[in-house]
Amino acid sequence: MEAWKSGLTRRDWLGGAAATAGVLVIPGQASARRIAASDRVNVAVIGAGGMGANNMAKLTSQNIVALADVDLAHVAEAFVDSKGAPKPEMQPLKTAYDRAAKFSDYRRMFDSRKDIDAVVIATPDHHHAVAAKAAMERGIHVYVQKPLTYTVREGRTLLELARRNPKLVTQMGNQGHSGDDGRRVVELIRGGAIGRVREVHAWTNRPLWPQGEARPAAVAKPASLDWDVWLGPAAVDWGYHPDYAHFNWRGWVPFGIGSLGDMGAHLVDFPVWALEPGSPTRVETRHSRWGGDDNIWDGRPPADLGSYPLANITTYQFGNAKGGPLTMTWYDGGLMPPTPPAMPTTARMNPDGGVLYMGDRGMLMHDTYGQKPVLIGDGVEARAAAVPVSLPRIQDGRDGHEMNWIRAIRGEEAISSPFSVAVPLNETMLLGMVSMRADQPIEYDGASGRITNVAEANRFLDREYRKGWAL
Structure with missing residues (x-):
């Protein structure tokens, strides 16, 4: 277990100095695309129903290019009420999902889609770190639902990646922070x-x-x-x-x-x-x-x-x-x-x-x-x-937590709950x-x-x- 701690100083850990290190070089993987304030971000989601749908409903102003979910029938439930009637407020997301590429396994999504700028991860806890690490190693910005990780080692692993990739924008889904x-x-x-x-x-x-x-x-x-x-x-x-x-x-x-x-x-x-x-x-x-x-x-x-x-x-x-x-x-x-x-x-x-x-x-x-x-x-x-x-x-307060992440990706605003903040809390x-x-x-x-x-x-x-x- 010592290897995952060796690069993390007490100052980095307790002081949250997560954006001071150099860029991580990963052979064969892409770095984050430069995105201007006028650009729309290409967003994917892992865990597209439930809380993932709630997150993504606030991101329909962006390009929703792909989704990974183990049960598309469950995802469809996000768009209707208990009587099966369409929820008007969710129809823009349904339209975006209908156009997006669909996968069961997010590993396959990452392997086949090279146009993803950012990904929302709203899976059960045991997937969080595995999915986030796979995304970050590909130069993809990440929004990870709380709790950030399942274990302490996973949290420190993600923080180390964030330190080495200061251009990646990371956010935990604790919206009260905004x-x-x-x-x-x-x-x-x-x-x-x-x-x-x-x-x-x-x-x-x-x-x-x-x-x-x-x-x-x-x-x-x-x-x-x-x-x-x-x-x-x-x-x-x-x-x-x-x-x-x-x-x-x-x-x-x-x-x-x-x-x-x-x-x-x-x-x-x-x-x-x-x-x-x-x-x-x-x-x-x-x-x-x-x-x-x-x-x-x-x-x-x-x-x-x-x-x-x-x-x-x-x-x-x-x-x-x-x-x-x-x-x-x-x-x-x-x-x-x-x-x-x-x-x-x-x-x-x-x-x-x-x-x-x-x-x-x-x-x-x-x-x-x-x-x-x-x-x-x-x-x-x-x-x-x-x-x-x-x-x-933060613009729109708690309801603006997702778009704060988008604006931070575009360089318009400081991120609210980056991994330098989220990892010590999560630990x-x-x-x-x-x-x-x-x-x-x-x-x-x-x-x-x-x-x-x-x-x-x-x-x-x-x-x-x-x-x-x-x-």
């Missing part, structure tokens, strides 16, 4: 509106999919689904079940990273951004029983991992945080932090999800995407009013899942990317790949 409210939250925290923050709580109502359950028996797959390609890099021999595809994969260990992977990219984003804590130094997870854990009562993962526990509480210690030691606690499965004594009765924690920052001069609370920030405490409003606007605003999230699988607290050295107190837990920073799908 929102006006979230950016104001960061300004207020950094501006001292609530004083020094030593404690943060983040929570979500996820999972909204099967989790904490035993693995179901395989059933016949839909005729339209290419199950072998859907499995892709996952080194398991699981047959199809609707509890995996198309939406329910997040809770199953070979395919997703649970609620923390789904919503941490939104909720953990703002405290990591605002407080600049660096890598966690210690992480511990407490959780309900693993799925299929009928005969194990001590909380240990079963030998044949199926679904993640239904709920967990993960505590992160940041011993090297910029403003001094910081504790951040994550809650999912509907669990929430206790109400602080100073919380007024009019300030209600949103059960769907939110973040609470506890400072020595007050508190700040907001919803999942940084929305609806609430200031709590004497004098906090006055101090907040004095904090200037210091972060650029923090992933370390919560690593501590869950380690079944004990882990101590982590972010500079070397190693767990220092439980040597065998380092295997969870990486994974095995199915033949033909290696990173």
Whole structure:
């Protein structure tokens, strides 16, 4: 595992200096095409239904040249409502998809289409890094849905590629990073509106999919689904079940990273951004029983991992945080932090999800995407009013996250959530899942990317790949 860390200095990793290195030279592969502000970008998509369709519906002003999806019948569902009537707002995308080249396997798409400038990757988590690396090695700009990668090693591999390819524009699909409210939250925290923050709580109502359950028996797959390609890099021999595809994969260990992977990219984003804590130094997870854990009562993962526990509480210690030691606690499965004594009765924690920052001069609370920030405490409003606007605003806010990527490709605007920002955030999230699988607290050295107190837990920073799908 040492090879993937050797080129990454502590300054690059913690400081986000991802665009300072030279261009990566890859024999036989193309470099990114120069695209002017007046040009339309040639965009492809991997995972064209579901969230991919939502992303691509905002990019119909560009040339949508190709799509790769394992189930075109599922993609077609994006264009109609529950009664089968066409959705007017999705018809421009349907027209674009009808004209685009279609593939089941994105590897074949990359091999045969040399006109792709940029690709949106909206697959299940276990495909993200493999698809992104293949694109980046071909000089293709990438927009990768959250979580950015399935493992820590994958994230660092993509960051290294981004460092060596500064002309490639990278974006993670955590759209709250482009929102006006979230950016104001960061300004207020950094501006001292609530004083020094030593404690943060983040929570979500996820999972909204099967989790904490035993693995179901395989059933016949839909005729339209290419199950072998859907499995892709996952080194398991699981047959199809609707509890995996198309939406329910997040809770199953070979395919997703649970609620923390789904919503941490939104909720953990703002405290990591605002407080600049660096890598966690210690992480511990407490959780309900693993799925299929009928005969194990001590909380240990079963030998044949199926679904993640239904709920967990993960505590992160940041011993090297910029403003001094910081504790951040994550809650999912509907669990929430206790109400602080100073919380007024009019300030209600949103059960769907939110973040609470506890400072020595007050508190700040907001919803999942940084929305609806609430200031709590004497004098906090006055101090907040004095904090200037210091972060650029993204055109159309959260709804402009995809077009921010396009404008950045054309050199019109700075990118919102590039891999230099997304990879450290993603790694923090992933370390919560690593501590869950380690079944004990882990101590982590972010500079070397190693767990220092439980040597065998380092295997969870990486994974095995199915033949033909290696990173």
